[in-house]
Amino acid sequence: MDNVAGEKRPAETAVEGTSTEVRLPQKKYFRQRAHANVFSDHHLDYPVSPAHMDWSKNFPQHFAPKDNDAAVEGAVTKDSGKKVEFADIGCGYGGLLVALSTVFPDTLMLGMEIRVKVEEYVNQKILALRQNHPGSYDNVSILRMNAMKFLPNFFEKHQLSKLFFLFPDPHFKKRKHKARIITSTLLSEYAYVLRPGGIIYTISDVKDLHLWMVKHLDAHPLFVKIPDEELVDDPAVEHVRTATEEGQKVERNKGDKYLACYRRITDED
Amino acid sequence: MPLLPFSHIIRHPSKDIVVLSFGEHLQAVDTKSGVILASTIALEEREANGLEVQPVTNTPDEAQNNKARVQVMAFSPDGAFLATAADDKIMKIWDTESWKVLGTRTLVRRSNALHFNNSGSHVVTADKFGDIYNMIRDIPDVVAPVKTAETTEDAEGDEDEGEQPILGHVSMATDLVLTPDNKYVITSDRDEHIRVSQYPKGHNIETYCLGHTSFVTTIRILPGTSHKYLISGAGDATIRVWEYMQGREVQTFNIREALGMPPAEADAEDDVTVFSFAVCPTKSHIAAVIEKESRLLILQWNVAEAKLELFKILELEGKPLSAEYDRSGNLWTSVVPSEEEGKSTSLISVYDSSNYAIQEDLAKYINTFGSRTVETLPDLIFTEELRKHTTDWRELKKAREEKEAARLAGDPDAPLSKKRRKNKNSRKIPGQSSTAASSEPSAATSPDVAME
Numbered sequence: 204m205d206n207v208a209g210e211k212r213p214a215e216t217a218v219e220g221t222s223t224e225v226r227l228p229q230k231k232y233f234r235q236r237a238h239a240n241v242f243s244d245h246h247l248d249y250p251v252s253p254a255h256m257d258w259s260k261n262f263p264q265h266f267a268p269k270d271n272d273a274a275v276e277g278a279v280t281k282d283s284g285k286k287v288e289f290a291d292i293g294c295g296y297g298g299l300l301v302a303l304s305t306v307f308p309d310t311l312m313l314g315m316e317i318r319v320k321v322e323e324y325v326n327q328k329i330l331a332l333r334q335n336h337p338g339s340y341d342n343v344s345i346l347r348m349n350a351m352k353f354l355p356n357f358f359e360k361h362q363l364s365k366l367f368f369l370f371p372d373p374h375f376k377k378r379k380h381k382a383r384i385i386t387s388t389l390l391s392e393y394a395y396v397l398r399p400g401g402i403i404y405t406i407s408d409v410k411d412l413h414l415w416m417v418k419h420l421d422a423h424p425l426f427v428k429i430p431d432e433e434l435v436d437d438p439a440v441e442h443v444r445t446a447t448e449e450g451q452k453v454e455r456n457k458g459d460k461y462l463a464c465y466r467r468i469t470d471e472d
Numbered sequence: 473m474p475l476l477p478f479s480h481i482i483r484h485p486s487k488d489i490v491v492l493s494f495g496e497h498l499q500a501v502d503t504k505s506g507v508i509l510a511s512t513i514a515l516e517e518r519e520a521n522g523l524e525v526q527p528v529t530n531t532p533d534e535a536q537n538n539k540a541r542v543q544v545m546a547f548s549p550d551g552a553f554l555a556t557a558a559d560d561k562i563m564k565i566w567d568t569e570s571w572k573v574l575g576t577r578t579l580v581r582r583s584n585a586l587h588f589n590n591s592g593s594h595v596v597t598a599d600k601f602g603d604i605y606n607m608i609r610d611i612p613d614v615v616a617p618v619k620t621a622e623t624t625e626d627a628e629g630d631e632d633e634g635e636q637p638i639l640g641h642v643s644m645a646t647d648l649v650l651t652p653d654n655k656y657v658i659t660s661d662r663d664e665h666i667r668v669s670q671y672p673k674g675h676n677i678e679t680y681c682l683g684h685t686s687f688v689t690t691i692r693i694l695p696g697t698s699h700k701y702l703i704s705g706a707g708d709a710t711i712r713v714w715e716y717m718q719g720r721e722v723q724t725f726n727i728r729e730a731l732g733m734p735p736a737e738a739d740a741e742d743d744v745t746v747f748s749f750a751v752c753p754t755k756s757h758i759a760a761v762i763e764k765e766s767r768l769l770i771l772q773w774n775v776a777e778a779k780l781e782l783f784k785i786l787e788l789e790g791k792p793l794s795a796e797y798d799r800s801g802n803l804w805t806s807v808v809p810s811e812e813e814g815k816s817t818s819l820i821s822v823y824d825s826s827n828y829a830i831q832e833d834l835a836k837y838i839n840t841f842g843s844r845t846v847e848t849l850p851d852l853i854f855t856e857e858l859r860k861h862t863t864d865w866r867e868l869k870k871a872r873e874e875k876e877a878a879r880l881a882g883d884p885d886a887p888l889s890k891k892r893r894k895n896k897n898s899r900k901i902p903g904q905s906s907t908a909a910s911s912e913p914s915a916a917t918s919p920d921v922a923m924e
């Protein structure tokens with residue numbers, strides 16, 4: 204459980220002196236009950252619209268602060284022009300972000316997580332990684348957010364190229380299915396933030412949930428299944444399977460992993 | 473004993489008629505003479521005030537089974553049908569000649585808005601759970617499987633049974649409009665969003681109109697030939713104008729400023745809230761009904777400059793419930809009667825189309841014979857569940873539904889508010905004051921963490 208993905212850091216940065224390294228946060232201090240109610244009003248901070256979002260706190264190397272007084276130390280004074288392109292929805296302890304950060308070093312990616320403590324952990328971990336590996340991990344960040352409600356507040360139409368739903372909460376009971384993060388109506392919202400050609404990655408060890416996600420994605424007019432052959436060349440897929448904490452737990456328990464990836468088509472007529 | 477006030481007023485699209493709802497009942501009024509044309513309840517014997525009682529063209533019909541408070545109404549574009557949806561989730565389609573119910577159907581959840589498409593073949597509804605359904609007008613009772621006490625929960629949760637929504641918000645949907653060409657459906661929600669989607673293929677989201685900082689209560693397309701502007705009202709003391717296809721806000725109208733009120737206090741949880749709009753069919757006027765504010769805002773939509781301007785502030789006799797322009801541009805308003813001893817309030821006031829002078833004659837008949845007597849007035853203002861609390865809003869909803877069920881089971885005149893106070897001591901309804909302390913709750917004890 205404590206095999207934090209960040210320890211598998213790239214070889215070139217691993218040579219730094221260990222004495223100056225910041226200690227990575229320990230997960231055991233950041234535990235929280237497994238489920239938060241996605242329908243209730245949490246105390247959440249979200250921008251009125253994407254144009255209102257100040258990303259400088261999340262990506263200080265890529266965004267100048269909107270309000271100069273609130274500048275983060277060492278932040279740039281001019282935007283790099285990049286926008287967030289990948290979103291990991293319900294990112295949990297952030298293993299995927301850390302892994303993909305060095306695979307796609309030029310892409311900004313954001314994790315969204317509803318649980319406060321988990322978000323705090325990932326945030327501290329990213330800050331520690333940035334300190335320990337200057338120049339790396341500036342492209343990843345996390346926000347505490349209810350992604351079922353507020354994605355359009357953060358992302359413009361067609362802004363994202365990848366959306367990840369890795370080992371989402373299964374909500375087994377029938378009457379809880381509405382709380383699942385993949386539903387017909389939410390998929391329309393995901394299609395709005397995804398650009399045509401963009402990809403939704405889903406994976407689960409719960410077959411019932413996997414079949415549910417497949418059923419709804421198959422039925423949605425804006426998504427088509429990506430055949431397995433095409434996934435072979437996708438560098439993200441391997442990390443989708445193995446990089447997250449939940450994925451590693453399933454691995455240890457020798458559970459099954461069901462992957463399903465879908466491409467967002469161009470708008471209908 | 474007071475008369476039940478009129479919660480909603482709506483005009484017939486092609487005849488000089490307005491329909492008014494009060495509790496579970498409706499009355500249709502001729503807007504030229506003021507006479508009640510139809511009523512779903514026998515008119516009470518009352519002091520005639522020198523007026524001659526006119527025959528009501530239809531008699532109350534038992535089969536109509538009007539049991540729950542009417543929540544929303546909509547006319548079909550040709551005026552042949554009126555759709556109503558009530559607190560018991562039953563939608564009715566009325567024939568507007570005979571004023572008989574043609575069909576009923578049980579909605580999955582309570583509806584907050586109804587809208588016919590142009591041909592009148594479908595009724596679109598926006599519900600409390602955020603789902604938008606496009607329902608065929610003529611097929612009654614196909615939606616929800618019959619619910620028993622045990623199956624209710626399960627059936628509610630299973631989105632694969634019954635009719636599928638064309639789109640959904642993960643938040644209470646508060647209003648909906650179809651664009652005049654019926655190509656788009658625009659929906660608003662409790663989480664400040666206004667969404668523009670294709671109609672009926674609602675999975676194609678065109679854009680969002682984002683700018684409100686509190687729940688959006690109501691949206692309307694502004695008059696003019698282009699139909700490209702949308703007006704929205706919210707709980708943030710503003711009315712906004714949008715070029716909705718671009719999701720671009722073109723104007724923020726500050727209600728506090730217009731009414732000469734000081735700015736809201738910095739830590740205030742609630743602000744001035746727009747209840748509804750009435751759009752005038754004869755000139756570019758919009759009446760904005762503000763919650764608990766006896767002053768009605770009459771706005772003028774300056775088409776040439778695409779700008780909303782304050783035309784007039786109309787002082788009403790009490791707190792407003794609804795306003796609607798009739799076909800000739802007269803404004804019908806309804807208020808909550810004053811509870812002051814010895815003070816009698818007219819439930820309905822009508823203002824003329826040119827300078828908003830009061831038209832006593834038109835309102836006299838409905839004020840004399842309209843509505844019905846109740847022992848005490850129920851709660852009539854329902855914005856509580858729109859406001860943000862760290863408590864699950866579904867608890868508020870459940871409390872209200874239980875209360876309503878208790879009321880329906882017993883005396884239909886039972887006062888809602890009193891009843892709640894008496895037997896619901898254990899279930900605290902968070903009021904505006906109790907929420908002040910709800911800053912970031914500690915994760916383990918906060919009510920927002922579900923017990924799984």
Ligand SMILES: C[S@@+](CC[C@H](N)C(=O)[O-])C[C@H]1O[C@@H](n2cnc3c(N)ncnc32)[C@H](O)[C@@H]1O
Nearest residue numbers: 293294295316317349350351369370447448449
């Ligand atoms: C089973 S965990 C999987 C975490 C991670 N993806 C992994 O594979 O290790 C699901 C996560 O989704 C989060 N979550 C559930 N609903 C959410 C929502 N609406 N918005 C953001 N996060 C959510 C939960 O708090 C939880 O951390």
